[in-house]
Amino acid sequence: MSIKNLLIEMKNMSELMVDLAYSAVLFNSVDAAEEVLTLENRVNAMNYEIKKESLVAARTYEDAERLTALLEIAEAAESMANAAKDLADLVIKGIKPHPVFKIVMEESDKMMVRLGVVEESDLSNKTLGELFLANRTGMRVIAIRRGESWIYGPDKNTMILANDILLLKGTDEGAELLRKLASAACSLEDIPEELEDED
Amino acid sequence: MSIKNLLIEMKNMSELMVDLAYSAVLFNSVDAAEEVLTLENRVNAMNYEIKKESLVAARTYEDAERLTALLEIAEAAESMANAAKDLADLVIKGIKPHPVFKIVMEESDKMMVRLGVVEESDLSNKTLGELFLANRTGMRVIAIRRGESWIYGPDKNTMILANDILLLKGTDEGAELLRKLASAACSLEDIPEELEDED
Numbered sequence: 001m002s003i004k005n006l007l008i009e010m011k012n013m014s015e016l017m018v019d020l021a022y023s024a025v026l027f028n029s030v031d032a033a034e035e036v037l038t039l040e041n042r043v044n045a046m047n048y049e050i051k052k053e054s055l056v057a058a059r060t061y062e063d064a065e066r067l068t069a070l071l072e073i074a075e076a077a078e079s080m081a082n083a084a085k086d087l088a089d090l091v092i093k094g095i096k097p098h099p100v101f102k103i104v105m106e107e108s109d110k111m112m113v114r115l116g117v118v119e120e121s122d123l124s125n126k127t128l129g130e131l132f133l134a135n136r137t138g139m140r141v142i143a144i145r146r147g148e149s150w151i152y153g154p155d156k157n158t159m160i161l162a163n164d165i166l167l168l169k170g171t172d173e174g175a176e177l178l179r180k181l182a183s184a185a186c187s188l189e190d191i192p193e194e195l196e197d198e199d
Numbered sequence: 200m201s202i203k204n205l206l207i208e209m210k211n212m213s214e215l216m217v218d219l220a221y222s223a224v225l226f227n228s229v230d231a232a233e234e235v236l237t238l239e240n241r242v243n244a245m246n247y248e249i250k251k252e253s254l255v256a257a258r259t260y261e262d263a264e265r266l267t268a269l270l271e272i273a274e275a276a277e278s279m280a281n282a283a284k285d286l287a288d289l290v291i292k293g294i295k296p297h298p299v300f301k302i303v304m305e306e307s308d309k310m311m312v313r314l315g316v317v318e319e320s321d322l323s324n325k326t327l328g329e330l331f332l333a334n335r336t337g338m339r340v341i342a343i344r345r346g347e348s349w350i351y352g353p354d355k356n357t358m359i360l361a362n363d364i365l366l367l368k369g370t371d372e373g374a375e376l377l378r379k380l381a382s383a384a385c386s387l388e389d390i391p392e393e394l395e396d397e398d
Binding site (some may be wrong): 003004007008011012015018051054065066067068069071072074075076077079080082083084086087090095096097098099100101104107108110134135138143 | 267294
C-alpha cells in the first residue's frame with residue numbers, strides 16, 4: 001500500500017476506534033472492546049509501514065522535512081488509537097463505568113446509539129444510499145455488527161440487513177427517530193421532507 | 200465545576216482540538232495551531248482537576264474502581280489533545296505539509312473546509328438553528344473564527360456574521376454547496392427539500 005493509502009486508512013481507523021471505544025465502555029460491550037484491540041494492532045502495523053516507506057522515500061533534506069509532517073500525522077493517529085485501546089481495556093478488565101459516564105456521553109456534542117434492526121423495519125434490506133439516514137435524521141452509521149463480524153465506515157452501497165446492530169453517532173432527536181425506525185415503530189414515510197429526490 | 204461537567208468539556212474540547220489541528224495543518228493556519236496549544240493547556244488543567252476531585256470523591260474500593268473508569272476517559276481525552284498539539288506544533292515550527300496530506304484529508308471519511316462568509320451571503324446574520332446547515336448540506340460547523348477570537352462547538356443560537364471564517368466538517372458535495380452559499384454564488388432557496396419546516 002502507498003503512504004497515501006496507509007495514512008487515509010490509519011486516519012479513518014483511528015477515528016473509528018475512538019468512537020468504538022467510547023461505545024464499548026458506554027454499552028459495556030466486550031466484543032466492541034475486543035475489536036478495538038484488533039484494530040489497534042492494525043494501526044501499529046500501518047504506522048510501522050509508513051515509517052519504513054518514508055525512510056525509503058526521503059532523498060533530500062526537503063523531502064525529509066515534508067515527510068516528517070506525514071509521520072507526525074501517523075503518530076497522531078496512533079496516539080488516538082492508543083487512547084482508544086486504553087478505554088477498551090477497561091471493558092476487557094470488567095471495570096464497570098461510573099454512572100456519570102453515561103451522562104457525559106449523552107450530553108456530549110455528539111451522542112452515540114446502538115440499535116438492533118428488526119425484520120419489519122424500513123431500514124432492513126436497503127442500502128445506506130437509498131436510506132439517506134444522515135439527511136433524514138442527522139445520524140451517521142459508524143459501524144455495523146453483523147453476526148460475528150463488523151463492517152466499518154460503511155458507504156452508500158452498504159446494505160442494512162435485519163438483525164444488524166448499528167452503531168450511530170449524531171443528535172438526540174435523530175437517535176429517537178432512528179430508534180423508532182429500527183424497531184419498526186415508524187416507517188420512512190413518517191419522516192417527511194427528505195433530501196432523497198434531490199441528491 | 201463538577202467531574203461530570205469537566206469530563207463533558209474535556210471530551211468535547213479534545214475532539215474539537217483534533218479537528219482544529221488537522222485543519223491547521225491542512226490550511227497552514229498559524230492562528231488555528233496557536234488555538235490548539237491554548238486549548239491543550241486548558242485540557243491539561245481540567246485533567247488535573249478531575250484527578251483531584253476523584254481522589255476526594257472516592258470513599259470505598261468500589262467507588263475507586265468506578266472512578267478509575269472516569270479517570271481513564273479523562274486520560275483518553277488528554278491523549279487526543281496531546282496528539283492534536285503535536286500536529287499543531289508542525290504548523291508553529293513552519294513545517295509545510297507534504298502534498299499527500301491534502302489528498303489524505305480530502306479522501307478521508309469526513310472532509311474539512313474553511314470558508315469565509317461574504318456580506319451578501321444567505322448565511323450571514325442567521326443563526327445555525329435557522330439555517331439547518333447539517334440537514335441541508337450534511338456539513339457541521341465545528342468552529343467559527345471571528346476577528347481575533349474563536350467560537351467553538353457553536354449551537355443553534357449561534358449567529359453567523361459576514362466576514363466570519365467557518366470551519367466545517369462533512370461530505371464532498373456538502374462542501375461544494377456551502378462554498379457557493381458562503382460566497383453568495385447561490386442562495387438558500389436554491390437548496391430544495393430542506394428539513395426546515397419539519398424540525
